[in-house]
Amino acid sequence: MEAIISTTDLRKQFHSRRGAVEAVRGVSIEVGRGEIFGFLGPNGAGKTTTLRMLTTLLPIDSGSATVAGIDVARRPKQVRSRIGYVSQLGGADELATGRENLILQGRLYGGDLASVSSRAQLLMEILDINEFADRRVKTYSGGQRRRLDVALGIVHEPEVLFLDEPSTGLDPQNRAHLWDHVRALRSRGTTIFLTTHYLEEADVLCDRLMIMDHGQIVAEGTPRDLKRQVSGDSVLLSLHDEGGALARARLLISAEPYVRELTTDGDQLRLYVEDGSAALPGLLRLLDRERIALKSISLSEPTLDDVFLHQTGRSLRDAGTNTTESAA
Amino acid sequence: MKTFRDTGLLFHRYTLQMLRNPVWLFVGFSSPILYLALFTPMLKHVAPTLGVRSGGVLEIFLPGILALLAFASGISMGFSTIFELQAGVIERFRVTPASRFAILIGPILSGLMMMAVFDAVVVAIAVGVGFQVHWLGLAALAVLLGLLAALMAAFSTATALVTREINSFAAIINGLNLPILLLAGVLLPISFGPVWMRVLAHFNPLYYAVQASRALATGTFGAPAVWQGFAVLAPLCALIIFWATRVFRKAVA
Numbered sequence A: 001m002e003a004i005i006s007t008t009d010l011r012k013q014f015h016s017r018r019g020a021v022e023a024v025r026g027v028s029i030e031v032g033r034g035e036i037f038g039f040l041g042p043n044g045a046g047k048t049t050t051l052r053m054l055t056t057l058l059p060i061d062s063g064s065a066t067v068a069g070i071d072v073a074r075r076p077k078q079v080r081s082r083i084g085y086v087s088q089l090g091g092a093d094e095l096a097t098g099r100e101n102l103i104l105q106g107r108l109y110g111g112d113l114a115s116v117s118s119r120a121q122l123l124m125e126i127l128d129i130n131e132f133a134d135r136r137v138k139t140y141s142g143g144q145r146r147r148l149d150v151a152l153g154i155v156h157e158p159e160v161l162f163l164d165e166p167s168t169g170l171d172p173q174n175r176a177h178l179w180d181h182v183r184a185l186r187s188r189g190t191t192i193f194l195t196t197h198y199l200e201e202a203d204v205l206c207d208r209l210m211i212m213d214h215g216q217i218v219a220e221g222t223p224r225d226l227k228r229q230v231s232g233d234s235v236l237l238s239l240h241d242e243g244g245a246l247a248r249a250r251l252l253i254s255a256e257p258y259v260r261e262l263t264t265d266g267d268q269l270r271l272y273v274e275d276g277s278a279a280l281p282g283l284l285r286l287l288d289r290e291r292i293a294l295k296s297i298s299l300s301e302p303t304l305d306d307v308f309l310h311q312t313g314r315s316l317r318d319a320g321t322n323t324t325e326s327a328a
Numbered sequence B: 001m002k003t004f005r006d007t008g009l010l011f012h013r014y015t016l017q018m019l020r021n022p023v024w025l026f027v028g029f030s031s032p033i034l035y036l037a038l039f040t041p042m043l044k045h046v047a048p049t050l051g052v053r054s055g056g057v058l059e060i061f062l063p064g065i066l067a068l069l070a071f072a073s074g075i076s077m078g079f080s081t082i083f084e085l086q087a088g089v090i091e092r093f094r095v096t097p098a099s100r101f102a103i104l105i106g107p108i109l110s111g112l113m114m115m116a117v118f119d120a121v122v123v124a125i126a127v128g129v130g131f132q133v134h135w136l137g138l139a140a141l142a143v144l145l146g147l148l149a150a151l152m153a154a155f156s157t158a159t160a161l162v163t164r165e166i167n168s169f170a171a172i173i174n175g176l177n178l179p180i181l182l183l184a185g186v187l188l189p190i191s192f193g194p195v196w197m198r199v200l201a202h203f204n205p206l207y208y209a210v211q212a213s214r215a216l217a218t219g220t221f222g223a224p225a226v227w228q229g230f231a232v233l234a235p236l237c238a239l240i241i242f243w244a245t246r247v248f249r250k251a252v253a
């Protein structure tokens, strides 16, 4: 895999009156060309800060970063012409129309009016912007505006596209559209680096992802590997506890080689196994043979939230809500 | 070359934004006209007691208004910078390969052009009520006011980039506004004031701009105020634009 983004021990500290905030504390990543790489983490984890260092917007305190083989700190100009960036805020001109925004953006990247106009037209069709392209951005809905933001980031066909929470404010249908579009970009060779709070987005869209918390990487890998390395799948068994069936089942099951961990909760047994779908038949056969009556059985795969929980002891769903530092 | 092109693009963008903001346009046109309409009649009454012949009132007052307009249009530039910072517009421009100098100067030039339009209206009205135009002096005055407005605009934009939020920015700008205006003799010549005011005024760039404006409005090129005005404003303008471009390059925006 050819690395198109690579960083070593990237760090960033902000100084405020109330002391220093270590926003990014030693991030080392490698992103391959043509990957969709996700950055998952709670509010204040340091996702935006990392992205802003990689896109030349923020000076790097220490460590190094290259994008498309170019050193970000030493040659920011060359980096800029190869990347696209859609910030968390968007940043379209409110008093201009969508089309005007796109054309200006394309021309700032050096395109001539004719080619930029036709490129803008194409993008507006692909991203379904046409209908409101000639209205002022001020009048757009949140989702319409987000689509324009994305179009602004790719008007110059960048090699690497950085998306900071691209799907915030999109309804499920438009989110799915955006995912399709991101995949289409990848299939044309663009590398995509995105941040998200959405577990589903990280899971479904990203080829590989990194989970970040308090400025540090807590886990990295494909969504599948990450979920696997946590706990495997979990199987929940409900038994009719007659004549010590529960205790007997417990003993029997824990002796099975594929069971990693077993907990009891009332008349329920929860066991963690390497691969749930492979373990289930054996488990059923065992219980049948021993005539232990089953009320119900369910198999659940771990989510990325379990991964986060496992790594940090907190759930992603409630992490970050108690950070006192406000984002700039 | 690229800087020129980028400057042109951003100039165009900013001009469109202003033309699409009716409130801004209204205030831009009405405030100088209000000054003329509401202040000149009063001056006409006090003029004789101050030893100014009443026909000369506009000669003193109009250059003052024009300098005030240039100063105000420049120093208020940072408010839109703050807004654009918060909306992410500046960040979007800063990720593009566009020249940093162009990102700064495009809007400033656009502001200068709008100012020229407002000024032309004011001068035309003044001519209607008896102001005598000295064309060459007026042309030199335009250059001088351009320097003043560009200098203040660059200062204000850079201050906005450094402070990044409206409260501290507004505090700094308002804090500077009043002393600079009061010690410049904008509405009445500072020579009417006591010695300490006249001394302090010499540390105020706006004072030089106002003095030079008064001389230029009457076409008195030989007056020392004229070369002094340019000698203060031109280098200061270059210096501040240089600083502001650096801030743009580095800004933690």
Ligand SMILES: Nc1ncnc2c1ncn2[C@@H]1O[C@H](COP(=O)(O)OP(=O)(O)OP(=O)(O)O)[C@@H](O)[C@H]1O
Binding pocket: A014, A015, A016, A021, A022, A023, A041, A042, A043, A044, A045, A046, A047, A048, A049, A050, A088, A323, A325, A326, A327, A328, B252
């Ligand atoms: N300019 C700044 N000055 C001071 N502190 C900052 C600045 N920018 C970010 N921070 C702090 O750095 C930390 C990381 O912020 P960052 O914006 O990178 O988080 P994030 O992961 O993008 O969060 P979110 O999901 O809310 O966007 C936060 O504690 C934030 O308050």
Ligand SMILES: [Mg+2]
Binding pocket: A047, A048, A049, A088, A164
């Ligand atoms: Mg963020």
